[in-house]
Amino acid sequence: MKKIRGKVHKFGNNINTDEIIPAKFLNTSDxxxxxxxxxxxxxxxxxxxxxxxxxxxxxxxxxCGSSREHAPLSIKACGVSCVVAKSFAxxxxxxxxxxxxxxxxxxxxxxxxxxxxxxxxxxxxEIKDLSTGKTYFAQSFPKFMQELINAGGLLSYIxxxxxx
Amino acid sequence: MSFTITEKILLAHIxxxxxxxxxxxxxxxxxxxxNDITAPIAIKKFKAMASKKVFxxxxxxxxxxxFVPNKDAQSxxxxxxxxxxxxxxxxxxxxxxxxxxxxxxxxxxQGLILPGSLVIGADSHTxxxxxxxxxxxxxxxxxxxxxxxxxxxxxxxxxxxxxxxTGRPRAWVxxxxxxxxxxxxxxxxxxxxxxxEFSGPTIRRLPMDDRFSMCNMAxxxxxxxxxxxxxxxxxxxxxxxxxxxxxxxxxxxxxxxKGAVYSAVKEYDVSRIEPQVACPHLPSNVKPAGxxxxxxxxxxxxxSCTNGRMSDLKMAAKVLKNRRVSSRVRLLIFPxxxxxxxxxxxxxxxxxxxxxxxxxxxxxxxxxxGGHMGILGENEVAIATTNRNFRGRMGxxxxxxxxxxxxxxxxxxxxxxxxxxxEL
Numbered sequence: 001m002k003k004i005r006g007k008v009h010k011f012g013n014n015i016n017t018d019e020i021i022p023a024k025f026l027n028t029s030d031x032x033x034x035x036x037x038x039x040x041x042x043x044x045x046x047x048x049x050x051x052x053x054x055x056x057x058x059x060x061x062x063x064c065g066s067s068r069e070h071a072p073l074s075i076k077a078c079g080v081s082c083v084v085a086k087s088f089a090x091x092x093x094x095x096x097x098x099x100x101x102x103x104x105x106x107x108x109x110x111x112x113x114x115x116x117x118x119x120x121x122x123x124x125x126e127i128k129d130l131s132t133g134k135t136y137f138a139q140s141f142p143k144f145m146q147e148l149i150n151a152g153g154l155l156s157y158i159x160x161x162x163x164x
Numbered sequence: 165m166s167f168t169i170t171e172k173i174l175l176a177h178i179x180x181x182x183x184x185x186x187x188x189x190x191x192x193x194x195x196x197x198x199n200d201i202t203a204p205i206a207i208k209k210f211k212a213m214a215s216k217k218v219f220x221x222x223x224x225x226x227x228x229x230x231f232v233p234n235k236d237a238q239s240x241x242x243x244x245x246x247x248x249x250x251x252x253x254x255x256x257x258x259x260x261x262x263x264x265x266x267x268x269x270x271x272x273x274q275g276l277i278l279p280g281s282l283v284i285g286a287d288s289h290t291x292x293x294x295x296x297x298x299x300x301x302x303x304x305x306x307x308x309x310x311x312x313x314x315x316x317x318x319x320x321x322x323x324x325x326x327x328x329x330t331g332r333p334r335a336w337v338x339x340x341x342x343x344x345x346x347x348x349x350x351x352x353x354x355x356x357x358x359x360x361e362f363s364g365p366t367i368r369r370l371p372m373d374d375r376f377s378m379c380n381m382a383x384x385x386x387x388x389x390x391x392x393x394x395x396x397x398x399x400x401x402x403x404x405x406x407x408x409x410x411x412x413x414x415x416x417x418x419x420x421x422k423g424a425v426y427s428a429v430k431e432y433d434v435s436r437i438e439p440q441v442a443c444p445h446l447p448s449n450v451k452p453a454g455x456x457x458x459x460x461x462x463x464x465x466x467x468s469c470t471n472g473r474m475s476d477l478k479m480a481a482k483v484l485k486n487r488r489v490s491s492r493v494r495l496l497i498f499p500x501x502x503x504x505x506x507x508x509x510x511x512x513x514x515x516x517x518x519x520x521x522x523x524x525x526x527x528x529x530x531x532x533x534g535g536h537m538g539i540l541g542e543n544e545v546a547i548a549t550t551n552r553n554f555r556g557r558m559g560x561x562x563x564x565x566x567x568x569x570x571x572x573x574x575x576x577x578x579x580x581x582x583x584x585x586x587e588l
Contacts, residue, residue: 014352014446018554023533027231027238029205041556061353061386065552066533067288069205069304090357090388091288095304144188144318154310154318155213162314 004081006053010114013059020071035077052079057112063092076101100153104138166423168324170359173299177282185323194281196311200228202286204245205305219315225257227267230529235536265501265527268292268469275405279394279417291382295375297394322388323427324359329366331435336585339374340569343381344440348450356386372401373475380470384447442567445555456582463546464577467498468532471549476570481513483574489521490580496538534558547576
């Protein structure tokens with residue numbers, strides 16, 4: 001698995017799905033349209049600011065609230081390569097894995113500095129801060145989740161494992 | 165081997181002899197729900213898999229409720245996707261304007277939820293159905309598409325926190341206050357990934373509508389599900405839904421074993437709880453209503469999947485009868501379903517609301533998520549019987565939402581500020 005390199009955009013605790021993608025934009029499921037409004041409930045202009053491969057780093061309970069898959073979809077579609085958080089709300093967590101948005105649970109996420117450049121080795125769960133040289137480790141995924149991730153998401157997994 | 169009710173239901177839906185918290189299972193699904201926001205994505209993915217049919221057309225439910233009546237051309241397109249899909253795949257459980265309502269009020273009322281069943285829904289408040297003793301949890305659109313294809317869902321078996329409620333509630337205090345108090349105690353991630361089992365003598369006496377309100381907000385504590393063991397109140401509710409004892413109420417019901425293992429046990433004496441209000445911007449930011457008398461409001465909303473049921477409307481009407489809504493306040497009332505709307509009309513509640521200066525809207529999720537029909541402007545303040553008060557949830561980013569039970573919301577509408585109903 002290839003390494004990810006990108007700049008850190010830092011957020012706090014309990015970032016909810018209304019902040020990630022406000023409900024007024026949920027009358028569409030077009031990924032490009034959703035990307036244009038990513039994080040608009042908390043950081044106006046984020047979608048314009050964010051560059052391809054950039055990384056979102058947050059605190060506890062990232063993605064709490066609604067089940068809207070529009071939230072991880074908008075993050076993925078605006079170019080973010082990975083979300084690192086201390087913990088994730090459960091529906092966001094499964095949505096991200098199901099659609100193939102890389103996420104990492106890291107208890108040291110608070111130590112990561114905004115604006116710094118990170119290099120992430122997803123397979124090893126290794127998060128290296130290229131600006132400071134410090135390395136942090138993410139919690140490893142349970143075996144089943146790793147299989148889903150390796151398959152590239154839930155539907156690709158099903159395509160492999162289920163016969164019509 | 166001892167199990168919790170949640171573990172027993174999961175066990176009944178897999179081909180194994182035992183389950184343990186933390187284990188991953190691929191469980192059979194009894195009902196799979198989507199709405200006008202989440203189902204269009206599921207349908208797109210389902211079709212991309214070249215699927216010829218759904219696993220069981222009677223176990224698929226589609227409800228257009230978030231943006232109905234259609235807010236604009238784009239939301240009209242979303243509801244049409246549901247309608248077309250229902251026709252194509254012969255899904256009879258398709259509800260929309262006129263025959264439906266808010267999904268989590270509607271499904272139990274339609275007799276679609278049975279104790280002991282396993283329900284998934286692409287809507288976070290799917291946890292509501294635990295009130296009937298079902299395992300029920302919110303998932304995403306991809307999950308929903310996968311279940312429509314396979315009839316199964318992958319789940320991590322959750323640990324359970326047991327919540328024990330004792331004591332007699334004070335006047336104007338009910339299920340909404342118990343759950344707000346609980347979230348205030350454990351926090352918005354206090355039950356992350358866990359099942360919340362509501363029990364104790366107070367719960368055994370608690371009416372079904374209040375149980376729905378409690379289980380509905382399990383997600384606001386990060387919970388995977390909320391659940392109440394079925395009892396006589398459950399059976400009476402089901403009998404009323406099925407218009408008399410029905411063969412459909414066939415499911416084996418489960419109870420937690422005496423030796424079941426809980427990750428934590430929390431106890432609350434409800435006689436000490438006042439009507440609760442969750443202040444901006446988290447459902448855990450809870451204070452007694454009486455402490456918030458200085459907060460002026462611009463809007464009061466009564467309804468939603470949390471508090472849009474008949475007993476909620478009755479509670480609000482009891483407060484509003486022979487009173488006037490403050491000239492500073494807009495009061496919006498949303499009966500949860502078409503049926504509840506009719507019942508409220510027949511029993512004179514709708515007349516009371518209108519006489520008091522309230523506006524009765526069609527059943528929709530609309531204002532709760534800042535979708536439509538009651539959006540807040542810059543710096544406006546609302547009290548709502550809904551479930552979330554995140555920043556900008558009901559409109560402008562600078563607006564504020566306070567969460568309460570229907571009596572507090574109605575009393576606040578009259579006073580023009582947050583009020584305890586006993587102040588009137």
